[in-house]
Amino acid sequence: MMRYLFPLVIFAGLTTLFIFGLQNDPRYVPSPLINKAAPEFTLPTLHKPDQNISINELKGKISLINVWASWCAACRIEHPLLNNYTKKYQLNLYGLNYKDKRSHALQWLENLGNPYIESAYDEIGTVGIDYGVYGVPETFILDKKGIIRYKHIGPIDDEQFSRIIMPLITKLKQDQYP
Amino acid sequence: MKIAPKILLIVYFLLSNFVYANDxxxxxxxxxxxxxxxxxxxxxxxxxxxxxxxxxxxxxxxxxxxxxxxxxxxxxxxxxxxxxxxxxxxxxxxxxxxxLKKNTWLLWFGPFLFLIVAFFVTVLIIKKQSGETQVNK
Missing domain, CATH: 1.10.8.640 (Cytochrome C biogenesis protein)
Known part of the structure; x- marks a missing residue:
């Protein structure tokens, strides 16, 4: 009896392990920046090259930083959702325009709408490196003190927005930290 | 080979240089x-x-x-x-x-763990089999 049971148990164990393993997304790399202060930056804004925006402008409120680019196909999928969310909810959404051409980025906002309070223009991607950006679009949620509380990699969808992002923002507004 | 294809080939190789030199x-x-x-x-x-x-x-x-x-x-x-x-x-x-950290402990030592388990299983099987052959005698 034992003779047949033993391989069966091992087989069942390995199968469960693989089933769980397959559900993980290998492209998802946890960020070491979670619960750390958002990296400092000062960048020109997308719309006004002679004006700067710095991280300090985002402090004192719950804010979101969405990393986007006009060359990024997944951003195109995400964009109408962002438009929708900022219309529906009181979100302080900022953009980080990553390694883009200014004219292309402006055209993109012109055509598709601008959900951002302001977009910072990271032409050569150094701020992107400081934020550990590796797959545009990415979205960071910052609390009132400017500490990163969540990082979303890839385009946000409605399910993730209502299940993870919105509840977290509500919690942070009440000064509850995960 | 006529001259035109040769020139085209030269142009092609010259251009391909630009394609790869993006660093x-x-x-x-x-x-x-x-x-x-x-x-x-x-x-x-x-x-x-x-x-x-x-x-x-x-x-x-x-x-x-x-x-x-x-x-x-x-x-x-x-x-x-x-x-x-x-x-x-x-x-x-x-x-x-x-x-080497707490959460990479299994990654580093897991293979040795498997080796130890495999060793004991082997010993068990050998013992059992040698027991069986003695009974058969």
């Missing part, structure tokens, strides 16, 4: 720095194409990070400092040799 050339003051650079970019994983190192990858992010490493070498940052810079931003995942 700025790296020039070092001395051999040591150069060796360090090539060693480091072999040790760091590219996050866009995860099974390639920075040295192998043609992804724009890999180019940027190679460039960043190059700049840090130029201003005399140590290897540890450079690795810390990367880990601070991208996590331990960028290292091809993960550090």
């Amino acid at each position: 700025e050339p790296v020039v070092f003051q001395n051999r040591d720095l150069e060796e360090r650079y090539y060693l480091l970019i072999e040790e760091v994983r590219c996050l866009v194409c995860q099974n390639q190192s920075l040295a192998d990858s043609n992804a724009p992010l890999a180019q940027d990070l190679r460039n960043e490493i190059f700049k840090m070498i130029q201003i005399n940052k140590s290897n540890t400092e450079i690795m810390e810079f990367l880990v601070k931003r991208y996590g331990d995942f960028v290292l091809y040799r993960p550090p």
Whole structure:
């Protein structure tokens, strides 16, 4: 009896392990920046090259930083959702325009709408490196003190927005930290 | 071969040079720095194409990070400092040799654990079989 049971148990164990393993997304790399202060930056804004925006402008409120680019196909999928969310909810959404051409980025906002309070223009991607950006679009949620509380990699969808992002923002507004 | 195809071929090879030369050339003051650079970019994983190192990858992010490493070498940052810079931003995942930590314990010692288990299972089977043959006698 034992003779047949033993391989069966091992087989069942390995199968469960693989089933769980397959559900993980290998492209998802946890960020070491979670619960750390958002990296400092000062960048020109997308719309006004002679004006700067710095991280300090985002402090004192719950804010979101969405990393986007006009060359990024997944951003195109995400964009109408962002438009929708900022219309529906009181979100302080900022953009980080990553390694883009200014004219292309402006055209993109012109055509598709601008959900951002302001977009910072990271032409050569150094701020992107400081934020550990590796797959545009990415979205960071910052609390009132400017500490990163969540990082979303890839385009946000409605399910993730209502299940993870919105509840977290509500919690942070009440000064509850995960 | 007529002359036109030859010229076309020459033009083709000249152009293909431009296609591949998307990295700025790296020039070092001395051999040591150069060796360090090539060693480091072999040790760091590219996050866009995860099974390639920075040295192998043609992804724009890999180019940027190679460039960043190059700049840090130029201003005399140590290897540890450079690795810390990367880990601070991208996590331990960028290292091809993960550090020994609580959550990598299983990764480092798991294989030995399996070896020990396998050893005991083997001993068990051998004992059982030798017992059986004695009974058969």
